[in-house]
Amino acid sequence: MVFSTGSILHTRTCHDADFDLTLIKRKANCDKAAREHESLMRHEDRDQIKKLSLFRDMPEAAIDRLLAGCYLQRFPAHVVLISEGEPADFLHIVIEGGVELFSTWRDRETTMSIARPVSTFILAAVIKDAPYLMSARTLQPSSILMIPSGNIRAMMAEDRVFGAAMVNELSASFREVVKSQKNVKLRSGVERLANYLLQLSETHDRCAEIELPIEKKTLASLLGMSPENLSRAFASLKAYGVVVNGGSVTLTQPGDLERLAKPNNLIDDPQS
Amino acid sequence: MVFSTGSILHTRTCHDADFDLTLIKRKANCDKAAREHESLMRHEDRDQIKKLSLFRDMPEAAIDRLLAGCYLQRFPAHVVLISEGEPADFLHIVIEGGVELFSTWRDRETTMSIARPVSTFILAAVIKDAPYLMSARTLQPSSILMIPSGNIRAMMAEDRVFGAAMVNELSASFREVVKSQKNVKLRSGVERLANYLLQLSETHDRCAEIELPIEKKTLASLLGMSPENLSRAFASLKAYGVVVNGGSVTLTQPGDLERLAKPNNLIDDPQS
DNA sequence: TTTCTTTTTTGATCAAAATCAAAAGCTTCG
DNA sequence: CGAAGCTTTTGATTTTGATCAAAAAAGAAA
The missing domain is CATH 2.60.120.10 (Jelly Rolls)
Known part of the structure; x- marks a missing residue:
């Protein structure tokens, strides 16, 4: 038997819209x-x-x-x-x-x-x-x-x-x-989150408080992990100066975070 | 700490070519x-x-x-x-x-x-x-x-x-x-392999012996898993009639395999 | 052929991440 | 406000899948 539970990471329950197109x-x-x-x-x-x-x-x-x-x-x-x-x-x-x-x-x-x-x-x-x-x-x-x-x-x-x-x-x-x-195939969940945050902070000043533009639930799915796992990924980034306050995030040690994330233009730069 | 071992699934050691372009x-x-x-x-x-x-x-x-x-x-x-x-x-x-x-x-x-x-x-x-x-x-x-x-x-x-x-x-x-x-985000390794095999057999007659067109090592990386894991994925598909002999594979119960794989045109069909 | 190298397999172990469960926060809405 | 329904967090547990190690198998080269 291959699977006992039917399900896998970073998935979300489907739900229909109430609006008719x-x-x-x-x-x-x-x-x-x-x-x-x-x-x-x-x-x-x-x-x-x-x-x-x-x-x-x-x-x-x-x-x-x-x-x-x-x-x-x-x-x-x-x-x-x-x-x-x-x-x-x-x-x-x-x-x-x-x-x-x-x-x-x-x-x-x-x-x-x-x-x-x-x-x-x-x-x-x-x-x-x-x-x-x-x-x-x-x-x-x-x-x-x-x-x-x-x-x-x-x-x-x-x-x-x-x-x-x-x-x-x-x-x-x-x-x-x-x-x-x-991003999905080469990085772990924590690495994807770290790079996502660095990318977000790019537009603002580093160290400034940034607002997550999407719900954490959606972010989890975007990054290919479960919401619970995203929550834990945030927790483990605390050691790298990531301070979360509801939907806003501050990178207090962007240098440390960057050393962990090892961002790469050929993955993270939207321009290149 | 986030990582003790540096590495993650479906990766391969880099090696350089000996041929100069x-x-x-x-x-x-x-x-x-x-x-x-x-x-x-x-x-x-x-x-x-x-x-x-x-x-x-x-x-x-x-x-x-x-x-x-x-x-x-x-x-x-x-x-x-x-x-x-x-x-x-x-x-x-x-x-x-x-x-x-x-x-x-x-x-x-x-x-x-x-x-x-x-x-x-x-x-x-x-x-x-x-x-x-x-x-x-x-x-x-x-x-x-x-x-x-x-x-x-x-x-x-x-x-x-x-x-x-x-x-x-x-x-x-x-x-x-x-x-x-x-494929990568919605399926497990075993599911990806099952669908890959069904896709391969599509061109030939079902049930016929098919030759893997790439090394297993490469296939593992393509499917986003380690070679060891691919080997085990093959093993767990034995229960669904997948008989492996070196580089050639026979699907003896394509129906069963398909019930497991649940192929989907919007993922697996190269045409659509 | 024999040797050397690489790939594949198998086993044992470990880590990442999913699942299950439940509590804690937020919103929304009567 | 308070109830209802989310989302988010936290904890415990399980599963998937990576890693390490080593044997077996398959190719390649001498």
């Missing part, structure tokens, strides 16, 4: 035919969107065509936006808030990554016209821009600049996942 | 200026390469430009082709043989994936003009096509069809890594 999608599909070239969003939102790096270099007219039939929608927290296995109807872009990408298998669940403004997610599925490999849910109240997959594919065929932007976006996502996998 | 690269860079539009390969090879899906839809002339300054080179087994952290000088394509992509951190090493003919590797690094995130070494004597990164980037700017092919390739790679990460 079906209506929105149906609406999108109906409306699309009727008013192909009219975008369903306010003008100030449009202007903001045009500034995104994905669209920045495109001619105005092309952007308008791309945004035809789009939705910019506000969602409450904890809404499931997409479920893995579904066909990729829309490219999603987080405009505001935050989105958790997660996967499930049997009774287990794991966080794959967190999408923050402004970034696309599940672009690869849209381009390949393949089922989503991950599910997505909002972490907080969030604005999501949804562009019909057809628009994306049409634009790719048409506009070289847009194609180049896609290639860049895809390359970046690819490298991000590779780094994340290196 | 520096010469080849230097040669490539010198030659390039001199004979920009002449490709350094035999005509029969050229013809074979033009049939690759990446290049199939490109005009003949464009292919010739792309292949200018390329090398099609035979390498013995266990040669390190690229090392992580190096700048991405060449796009590599496995024409024959097999290449292991691996990563290291501290004294640990892990196999990230295996590239088989005909496929590119480290395309994202080439496009982003960023350092390689993984190292690569031949598993067997192999033919590798090396295209200068500049050619790729130039062609992308120029040819829309090529751009589209790149996007497809990148999307596919991205989805592959995502699946691989789901």
Whole structure:
């Protein structure tokens, strides 16, 4: 017998959302035919969107065509936006808030990554016209821009600049996942946490109090461990000057922590 | 203290190659200026390469430009082709043989994936003009096509069809890594092995004797476990009809194995 | 063939991390 | 406020899987 207990590290119990996206999608599909070239969003939102790096270099007219039939929608927290296995109807872009990408298998669940403004997610599925490999849910109240997959594919065929932007976006996502996998396969839980904290503190001054941007439960899953284990990982980092106070963390001895964490650009640097 | 022993699962001791690539690269860079539009390969090879899906839809002339300054080179087994952290000088394509992509951190090493003919590797690094995130070494004597990164980037700017092919390739790679990460984060070692074996047997008739395409040591690292543990994983799959004989494996009760493995298209199917 | 080296297997032990259980903190909401 | 429902923490226990050691098996080289 291989397994007595069914379960393994860093998993979470699945739970469904209480918010129904079906209506929105149906609406999108109906409306699309009727008013192909009219975008369903306010003008100030449009202007903001045009500034995104994905669209920045495109001619105005092309952007308008791309945004035809789009939705910019506000969602409450904890809404499931997409479920893995579904066909990729829309490219999603987080405009505001935050989105958790997660996967499930049997009774287990794991966080794959967190999408923050402004970034696309599940672009690869849209381009390949393949089922989503991950599910997505909002972490907080969030604005999501949804562009019909057809628009994306049409634009790719048409506009070289847009194609180049896609290639860049895809390359970046690819490298991000590779780094994340290196992290999981090469490091222990404590090491992953140490590096995560150092990475977080990067943007602020070292030694300053930093706020965890996600719940510990989610962080545990993101780092590939159980919540209990994360709690203990924090405890064992106390010896390296990590002071936890609810959701805020202070690194009192960043040098020591760094000596333990041994951060590496080819794993931890979001740029490289 | 967090760690008494320095090490963790699925790692391998690093070892260097005895084969020097520096010469080849230097040669490539010198030659390039001199004979920009002449490709350094035999005509029969050229013809074979033009049939690759990446290049199939490109005009003949464009292919010739792309292949200018390329090398099609035979390498013995266990040669390190690229090392992580190096700048991405060449796009590599496995024409024959097999290449292991691996990563290291501290004294640990892990196999990230295996590239088989005909496929590119480290395309994202080439496009982003960023350092390689993984190292690569031949598993067997192999033919590798090396295209200068500049050619790729130039062609992308120029040819829309090529751009589209790149996007497809990148999307596919991205989805592959995502699946691989789901595999690692959601499954135990035994489950990963079970699914690997089922996947292998997919191409052949079930129940037929199949040959492991890589050494067990490498397989262990690919699946994210120690060699010892792989050995034991095989042993515990005996109860599910897995008969191992050196490098060949027979699944005598594929039904039972499948009930254990619970394969899932969104993890195991290379197509989806 | 014999020898040397590397891979694989097996056994014993240890460490990391999951699970189970329960208490302690937080939020939310009537 | 207080009850209900989370999340987080802490403790005890178990499991998975790594490590160490050494034997067996398989290749490679002399």
